[in-house]
Amino acid sequence: MKKSFWFFVLISILSPASALATPFTVSVNNPLSSGTLNDAISKVASGVGDIVAGAGIVALLVAAIFFATAAGNEEQYKKAKKALIYAVIGIAVGVGANILVLVIRNIAGV
16 A cells, blocks of 8 residues: 555656656647638638538528428418528528629739
8 A cells, every 4th residue: 555655656756857858849730721821811711611501501501491391371481481581681691702802812813
């Protein structure tokens, strides 16, 4: 019992010392892999546009399910119609973000 106690005490004392004795380096890789600010902004805007467009497609599927399950219920039909409008707006915003990035890059000549 005493031997194992002293063994764990010794290990706990020496472990931080050995961890601090080894040199280490920290490197941060660029997740966007872009060299300029324009490229970084373009990639972020395109990514956000793709996510919004994807969410719009999911909302379009939800709206279709709402329409299919309405079965003459006027309140459910209005809910499905509103979901469809929001889905189309979401897809338009997502596609528009990508188009806007291309237009700005062409105007700026980048």
